[in-house]
Amino acid sequence: MSQTxxxxxxxxxxxxPRYSAATEFQGGQVVAVDFDGNRLHVCQQLEEALEACLELIDTISPLEGDVVRKTRAALELARSAPAKARGDSS
Structure with missing residues (x-):
């Protein structure tokens, strides 16, 4: 099974540094390079925005309707994605 x-x-x-499609690293092939270098900052901004959305939902919608539950579930899933991508177990 391939791992990334x-x-x-x-x-x-x-x-x-120089990269190409033929660049190898510790026995693996480099398949993507982020030249911008701010991926971690963007991830942090996304987490903060999602947290603000969850707080806003709690503030404006104290009643648990179906739309509120589905929206909260989607935001929670999105909020957990960056941590999962980093390999955090929490």
Whole structure:
């Protein structure tokens, strides 16, 4: 079974690594590179936005209707995705 891992590497100023489709790393092939380098910050912003949505639902909709339950469940699932992607067990 194939496994995919995310590795974040910070290079010193002036070091510009080179990648290609043939690049290998510890016996595996590099299949994606994030050149922007802000993936973790975007993930944090997403978690904060989802938390704010959950708090807003609790504030404006104290009654548990079907739409509120489904919306809350979808937001909870989305909120857990970044932690799952990081491999967090919590």
């Amino acid at each position: 891992h995310t590795i974040v590497v910070r290079f010193p100023a002036g070091i510009v």
